[in-house]
Amino acid sequence: MTNLPENNKANLQAALLALTLDRSGQVPMHVQLAEALRDLIRRGVAPSGAALPASRALAKDLGISRVTTLGAYDQLVAEGYLDTRQGAGTFVAADLPPMEESRPDPVSATPPIGAQPLVPFHPGLPDTEHFPHAQWAKHLEAVWRRPDPDLLAQPDPLGWPPLRAAIADHLNAWRGLSCSAGQVVITSGSVEAFSLLSRLMDQGDTVLTEAPCYGPMLQAFRGRGLACRSVPVDAQGLQTDALPTAKAVAVTPSRNYPLGMTLPLSRRLALLDWAKAQDALVIEDDYDSEFRFSGPPLPALASLSADRVIYVGSFSKLMMPALRLAYLVVPDRLVAKVTALLQPMGSQASVLPQPALARFMEAGEFATHLRRMRRIYGQRRLALMKALADHLPNHLIPQDVASGMHLICDLGPALAGLRDVDVAAIGQKAGLSLRALSRYPEAPEDLQGVVMGYAAFEEGALVGAVKTLAQALSASEK
Known part of the structure; x- marks a missing residue:
């Protein structure tokens, strides 16, 4: 293609191969092809000076007759969109007729959904800060080199x-x-x-x-x-x-x-x-x-x-x-x-x-990682339980199950009149993530409590989050 960057050439070729014509429609094929080519020119996909394929080659690519291709080319030459050059081929005209004002496609105001912010007490997530990333990277590199x-x-x-x-x-x-x-x-x-x-x-x-x-x-x-x-x-x-x-x-x-x-x-x-x-x-x-x-x-x-x-x-x-x-x-x-x-x-x-x-x-690095995280998670569990005892002793009563990555807390007497969904909603407004037990699938009607994940959060963050929740619950009681 003359005087065009290679990416423009590739874009035009791809656009031509992607043209679809309705063989069973009422509109003649050469009219459909002329309209499709006219649209490519108006949108700048086929810019001034671009060389179009020979009529025989385009007909073969699209699975149509050469007569159809010639009819479309002749129509666009008559309209001033194309020029023919003896022995050289067919080109998009240098002096195109006035184009319709192009209107860009509307851009959605909705941003793409990315990773959600990690906030206490989101359950089920591991700590990734202590993962041995350097060792893991060495294994990946060694395997795929x-x-x-x-x-x-x-x-x-x-x-x-x-x-x-x-x-x-x-x-x-x-x-x-x-x-x-x-x-x-x-x-x-x-x-x-x-x-x-x-x-x-x-x-x-x-x-x-x-x-x-x-x-x-x-x-x-x-x-x-x-x-x-x-x-x-x-x-x-x-x-x-x-x-x-x-x-x-x-x-x-x-x-x-x-x-x-x-x-x-x-x-x-x-x-x-x-x-x-x-x-x-x-x-x-x-x-x-x-x-x-x-x-x-x-x-x-x-x-x-x-x-x-x-x-x-x-x-x-x-x-x-x-x-x-x-x-x-x-x-x-x-x-x-x-x-x-x-x-x-x-x-x-x-x-x-x-x-x-x-x-x-x-x-043996996987086993070492598990032992390390078991120790860290155990410490975080104890820190969360102590913080609940210090700041919410009559609100959330943790069940003492010495395993896992989250606590189950029963609702204490200070929350009389509230349901677990209410407590979770108060936490959410305070920027925290509590899960109401009653919202889990197949939960019985009388099941009440909240799930508090601790594995992914440092001890200081857990203590601070408990204090935040205590303030939010206290404010809701007024």
Whole structure:
């Protein structure tokens, strides 16, 4: 193209190839093409001096006859939009007729949604300041500077094999779960994990959930047409004495979500007996049990039944949400079925971080990070509990569960007449993030309390936030 930058040339070529003509319409094809070319000239996509393709070439690109292209070119030459030069071709005219005033497309006043500000007491988020970013970067650099040829090939639908092996080793050491790398399936997060599990069942099948439960899991199940039925919990977790008929049950036995209690051994065994009698699956969501502040983490429910329980784990709370990696441990008898479900499309999990995470775990740095964060989170939990005792002793009564990343607080006598949604709203107006228990999915009508996350916040920030909340609650009482 003469005297035009290469990007203008590319833009014009792309615009010409993108032209669409209605072959079944009432408007003749040459008229449609002339109008489309006229529009490109008016908008400056085809500027003065731009060379248009030969009529034969454009006809071939658009799948139309050369007669149609010639008719459009002739019309625009007559209107003064195009010039023909003997032996050179057809060009956009140097002296174009007056153009219509161009009006830019209206710009939306709504800015793009970015990361939301992190404010106390947002639950479920890990601290990322103490993450060993330098070590993590070294693993990424080492992997991708000279990548293993297998990384550049068609990825295994179940995930990068060395990472699956590292996860199996971690679960054996930390969760008492004896499994092989072949049973581990990498996913892009817990939502994909639950969605994949829902495909192991038929539409209309019943899945039991705790009340309350994890909302994204419930949405994933219902989105696949499963019938979800909630089961009450008490101070010991899921009530297992009269479970109804179902194809599966989803539980959080090590640390109930969101209430925090641990399912005792007697109920775990009763749950497994029910699953065997029903020929049902038990889905164990183990979302943050590594953070237990008194004694080692409890053995996983899956360690009691390798054939009945599907274990779900995630790195979002253990490392960082942006990693977007979770995993399943499935019984041997289901590996082939899960593989068949994933084979056509593959996993949604990015391969990019998987080999680095495998190296991170193999080097022992993942375990070191967990031990460090368990100590830090334990200190932050104690700081939050002390601040509540000092500044809101009769307002919010924390339940003393020595694990996890958030506190559950009952409403104290000073909040008589208020509901948990009222307390959460007062906190929100003060710039804080409290979650009302009554708003969690499947929560019983009489459940009241607030969820206060502490993991992502320094001790000083937690104390300051409690003081802010105390002032806001005090002002609301006047």
